[in-house]
Structures are given as C-alpha cells and as structure tokens.
Amino acid sequence: MAIVTTKNKWVALKAYLNSVWLKNPTVYCNNCGNDYLEGEGACCENPQLGKNIDHCRGAIKQNKEIQNSRLRETGGNKTKTMRYAVSIPPRLYHDAERYFQKNYKEKLFNNRAELREFMKEFKYFTIPSKI
Numbered sequence: 029m030a031i032v033t034t035k036n037k038w039v040a041l042k043a044y045l046n047s048v049w050l051k052n053p054t055v056y057c058n059n060c061g062n063d064y065l066e067g068e069g070a071c072c073e074n075p076q077l078g079k080n081i082d083h084c085r086g087a088i089k090q091n092k093e094i095q096n097s098r099l100r101e102t103g104g105n106k107t108k109t110m111r112y113a114v115s116i117p118p119r120l121y122h123d124a125e126r127y128f129q130k131n132y133k134e135k136l137f138n139n140r141a142e143l144r145e146f147m148k149e150f151k152y153f154t155i156p157s158k159i
C-alpha cells in the first residue's frame with residue numbers, strides 16, 4: 029500500500045483507491061456483497077459477479093447513463109421532487125468508511141460540505157453535471 033502523507037482527504041482516498049482497492053483480485057457479488065466461491069452456485073437472486081475494478085466501471089457507466097437521462101443538470105426530475113447525488117459501489121463505500129475510521133479516526137463524509145467536495149473531486153461517481 030502506498031503511504032500518502034497529506035491533509036487533503038480526497039488525495040488520501042485517491043491514493044487508497046488506486047494503490048489498494050482497485051487492485052484487489054477478490055471476486056464478489058455487488059448485489060449481496062458475498063465473496064464468490066468457485067462451485068458454490070448462485071449467491072442471491074440477482075448475482076452481479078466481478079472484482080472491484082469491474083464494479084467500479086459498471087457504476088461509472090451507469091452514472092453516465094443516469095446523468096444523461098436527467099432533465100436538469102442538477103440531477104433533478106421534471107417536478108423537482110427528486111434529485112440524484114452520488115452512486116458508488118457499496119463495497120467501495122464501506123471499505124472507504126473503514127479506511128478513514130482506521131487511519132484517520134473520522135467518517136468518510138462528516139457533513140454536507142464534504143459530500144459536495146467529494147462530488148466535485150470524484151465526478152465519475154456524481155450524477156448531476158452541475159453541483
């Protein structure tokens with residue numbers, strides 16, 4: 029694992045993603061979260077098997093499609109009653125939360141301002157084109 033000394037939370041997260049998380053070869057189901065074991069059969073009713081990098085690519089592609097389907101650049105629908113914000117693979121969210129708790133003794137998102145910073149820094153996990 030690359031050691032990064034920084035006071036910028038998002039630089040640390042990028043380093044963790046690129047040096048550790050995306051390189052993890054474990055195959056698991058993105059739907060139920062269980063690791064895939066050869067010969068075990070289906071793990072749930074909708075198995076989505078892949079590695080971290082596969083699920084990440086899928087989320088980025090899905091986010092782009094959702095972004096293009098939104099009527100407003102803020103990610104809102106026609107009546108402005110629902111707005112999309114971010115979409116990341118569940119295991120990435122949980123692993124990033126655990127990483128920050130273990131190494132920095134804090135949450136991934138402490139407040140709305142940090143969520144907005146995340147959206148600006150990691151645009152590929154963000155639905156709105158305008159934040």
